[in-house]
Amino acid sequence: MEKIANVKDIKRGGSLTFDYKGRTAIFVRTKEDELAAYVAICPHAGGNIEWDEQINKLLCETHLSLFNVKDGSVYKHSSTFELDKGLTKIELKVDQDQNIYAL
Numbered sequence: 001m002e003k004i005a006n007v008k009d010i011k012r013g014g015s016l017t018f019d020y021k022g023r024t025a026i027f028v029r030t031k032e033d034e035l036a037a038y039v040a041i042c043p044h045a046g047g048n049i050e051w052d053e054q055i056n057k058l059l060c061e062t063h064l065s066l067f068n069v070k071d072g073s074v075y076k077h078s079s080t081f082e083l084d085k086g087l088t089k090i091e092l093k094v095d096q097d098q099n100i101y102a103l
């Protein structure tokens with residue numbers, strides 16, 4: 001179990017990247033105070049995944065596909081390719097002191 005951060009260190013609508021088992025991952029705290037984390041590698045062609053607070057979606061920098069923060073599923077992708085596989089979700093645990101761990 002790897003500690004990512006403490007809830008109070010990340011504002012609502014914020015995100016941070018962290019190392020998860022040797023891969024870059026992204027943690028998001030939504031404006032609605034939901035917590036989620038995903039491997040930050042796009043399932044299409046390996047593009048880097050960023051959090052776009054304005055539209056409340058995860059964004060692939062390479063081809064600008066969008067993913068739902070709730071479950072990592074594909075929200076929108078380019079019409080030039082198929083993308084039916086979403087992001088790889090990382091399970092989280094929050095302890096009584098609000099420390100967040102990646103399982």
Ligand code: FES
Binds near residue numbers: 044045046060
């Ligand atoms: S690499 Fe992410 S949509 Fe193509």
